[in-house]
Amino acid sequence: MINVKELTKRYARTTAVDHISFEVGKGQIVGFLGPNGAGKTTTMRMLTCFLPPSSGSATVAGFDVLEQPLEAKRRIGYLPETPPLYPEMEASEYLRFVGKLKGLSGEELDKRIDYVCDRCAIADVRKKLLGKLSKGYRQRVGLAQAIIHNPDVLILDEPTAGLDPKQINETRDLIKNLAGSHTIILSTHILPEVEQTCEQVIIINKGKLVATDSVRNLQARARGAESVILEIAGRNGTVEPTLVQQRLVKVSGVSNVSLKNQQDGRAIFEVESQKGQLVRGDLARAVVESGWDLNELRPASMSLEEVFLQLTGNETLAEKAAAKGAQP
Amino acid sequence: MRNAWVICRKELASYFVSPVAYILLIMFGLIFGFFFWNALGYFVNEGIEMQLRGSSFPMNLNEQIIRPLLQNVSVVGLFFIPMITMRLFAEEKRTGTIELLATSPVRDLEVIVGKWLAAVILYSCLLLFTAVNFAFLFKYGNPDWKPLLVGYLGLLLQAGALLAIGTFISTLTKNQIIAGAVTFGVCLLLWVLEWVSGYESSTWARVLAYLSVITHFESFGRGVVDSKDAIFYATVIFLGLFFTARSLESLRWRS
Numbered sequence: 001m002i003n004v005k006e007l008t009k010r011y012a013r014t015t016a017v018d019h020i021s022f023e024v025g026k027g028q029i030v031g032f033l034g035p036n037g038a039g040k041t042t043t044m045r046m047l048t049c050f051l052p053p054s055s056g057s058a059t060v061a062g063f064d065v066l067e068q069p070l071e072a073k074r075r076i077g078y079l080p081e082t083p084p085l086y087p088e089m090e091a092s093e094y095l096r097f098v099g100k101l102k103g104l105s106g107e108e109l110d111k112r113i114d115y116v117c118d119r120c121a122i123a124d125v126r127k128k129l130l131g132k133l134s135k136g137y138r139q140r141v142g143l144a145q146a147i148i149h150n151p152d153v154l155i156l157d158e159p160t161a162g163l164d165p166k167q168i169n170e171t172r173d174l175i176k177n178l179a180g181s182h183t184i185i186l187s188t189h190i191l192p193e194v195e196q197t198c199e200q201v202i203i204i205n206k207g208k209l210v211a212t213d214s215v216r217n218l219q220a221r222a223r224g225a226e227s228v229i230l231e232i233a234g235r236n237g238t239v240e241p242t243l244v245q246q247r248l249v250k251v252s253g254v255s256n257v258s259l260k261n262q263q264d265g266r267a268i269f270e271v272e273s274q275k276g277q278l279v280r281g282d283l284a285r286a287v288v289e290s291g292w293d294l295n296e297l298r299p300a301s302m303s304l305e306e307v308f309l310q311l312t313g314n315e316t317l318a319e320k321a322a323a324k325g326a327q328p
Numbered sequence: 329m330r331n332a333w334v335i336c337r338k339e340l341a342s343y344f345v346s347p348v349a350y351i352l353l354i355m356f357g358l359i360f361g362f363f364f365w366n367a368l369g370y371f372v373n374e375g376i377e378m379q380l381r382g383s384s385f386p387m388n389l390n391e392q393i394i395r396p397l398l399q400n401v402s403v404v405g406l407f408f409i410p411m412i413t414m415r416l417f418a419e420e421k422r423t424g425t426i427e428l429l430a431t432s433p434v435r436d437l438e439v440i441v442g443k444w445l446a447a448v449i450l451y452s453c454l455l456l457f458t459a460v461n462f463a464f465l466f467k468y469g470n471p472d473w474k475p476l477l478v479g480y481l482g483l484l485l486q487a488g489a490l491l492a493i494g495t496f497i498s499t500l501t502k503n504q505i506i507a508g509a510v511t512f513g514v515c516l517l518l519w520v521l522e523w524v525s526g527y528e529s530s531t532w533a534r535v536l537a538y539l540s541v542i543t544h545f546e547s548f549g550r551g552v553v554d555s556k557d558a559i560f561y562a563t564v565i566f567l568g569l570f571f572t573a574r575s576l577e578s579l580r581w582r583s
Contacts, residue, residue, distance in 0.1 A: 048431040052580060052581060074433040080424060082424050084426075084428035089342070097334065100331075101334060103433060
């Protein structure tokens, strides 16, 4: 649906976007991730034909953004970082105006207005002036504006910025609901958002593409080897960590065992194994056969936050995040 | 051009939803009303004096009231035009709504023509106010309506030209005040350029006088459609809108 090749945007002194290439399939939700100033907005603006690229090309729904901008624009719904609202217009009046700009008219337009008002839960503010709406409503009217012409591709620039937690959840649910019928790119610097809403992640930093993969693969990739978290308790209420450690290291395929935490007769270990070796069954057997209780055994997946910081090269922060993430 | 009409209607709505249009209408109405009352006062006074002196100098409503008043309107317009055009693009740039227009399947030209047309229509509303005053002349006198119509045509053409310049200037800044002030300066300059012809007759002076928007209104004010002057205004309109388009385009390459 979206095909980006070597896209570059240079300004007089800086290169905001540096030879980025990626593809997005039909119906996918893709998270566009990066710290502030990474070039997310610039890339999105090039995709929406707002900014022309310095070099490289991008096609949206099969139309080149430079060669056939009108055709591409017809198939894109775009929500900029600040919703582009006219404060002196009523919500319904505004949606009518945008709908007409996008080429709708007559009965079809009326239907679409009703539909998006319902979908974005703004039916109760249809007759209100946009300038008087709260931030949450403004954002939703912005979203309604983006989907009014039922575009193939939705491009959302930080759709949850500045909303309160309840509104953030509502917006995320709305976006998830919109997937399927639309291909969605959303940018954010909030990592849990990507973990929760997106299937695919594109990480950029300082204008360069750092990684593009599915959320699950990225987490696995950053870890390298597989690792497992084990919580073990002794039957009599005490557990000797060193004994456990000695036993676990003997399990074939295990490369390292470290004690993470110990309290109230329970001990938590992180067991690293060589890549490709499945050791969980052996580990469980070893623990039970040695007469300990196995309270918990789970893969230690890295949070996206750690992956992100590692990939964008901020290692000390990545370690801190890892330490935080390991604590139960 | 359906899109241009959509944009135009939206612009008109925002003129008339906000107090802008009404304040301009009221101020223009007041100022013109004063001019009209004044011109009428002179006319009546002169008529009485003539009768007292017993001379029979022909009195003419067209020559003595309508023509000078139309000249006045063309000058007063210079002050109102910046207030009409200053927000056209500057405000869209400031609030970020320009991004909506630029990412909609609409040509730049349609946006520009739509906005300019809205400005022209608002200016026509101001002119309609003056027509109310002239209606009294037709009720109590017997002026020729053709020169008046030609005069209005000239005013519209002149305003169209200045509004196109104002539209262009509005694309250059995010700040409405700056857009308004610069447009006012340019309008005023285009008006006073003609003064050089008063004491100079070199080529330069003639070029400057030619550029003055006011000189081209004189023929219309007399009730004569001079194609030279009509073409001058049409050219300025075209150039103003052309530069607006260029400016919008460069905005994208730069920002």
